[in-house]
Amino acid sequence: MFHIGEVVTGKVTGIQPYGAFVDLGDGVQGLIHISECHFGYVKDIHDYLDLGQSITVMVLDIDEFTGKISLSLRCLEENHGLDAESADDEGDVRHKHYWTNRNVHDGFSPIQKRRHAWEQEALREFVGK
Numbered sequence: 001m002f003h004i005g006e007v008v009t010g011k012v013t014g015i016q017p018y019g020a021f022v023d024l025g026d027g028v029q030g031l032i033h034i035s036e037c038h039f040g041y042v043k044d045i046h047d048y049l050d051l052g053q054s055i056t057v058m059v060l061d062i063d064e065f066t067g068k069i070s071l072s073l074r075c076l077e078e079n080h081g082l083d084a085e086s087a088d089d090e091g092d093v094r095h096k097h098y099w100t101n102r103n104v105h106d107g108f109s110p111i112q113k114r115r116h117a118w119e120q121e122a123l124r125e126f127v128g129k
Helices: 109-128
Strands: 007-016 019-025 030-034 052-063 069-072
Touching: 030 052
Parallel strands: 030 069
Antiparallel strands: 007 019, 007 052, 019 030, 052 069
16 A cells, blocks of 8 residues: 555556556556656657656555546656756756736735726626526
């Protein structure tokens, strides 16, 4: 029996565009979703895994109804993908990109200003059906 957070070893038995199947022994199989192969964007899972490869993974989740096991390689990366591969041409490591401006302190006020109009629109659509 496996537990969430447990680190286990297995063998890659199948690779699909969305992830890789891993044999954990005793007929138990888990899946590494492509997003759990490596920090950052993974274009091709074959860049990180090969069929028959022995790997160490972490158990992310176990579905109590289906028994499906979700696995992760990404959780075991010590440097979270910030290595020579993720450095630019000058050798500078990429920094986290923020989609908001941390100098603007609007908080939830833009949502608050639009809330009433959104509620009215939703009510009109609900009553109209």
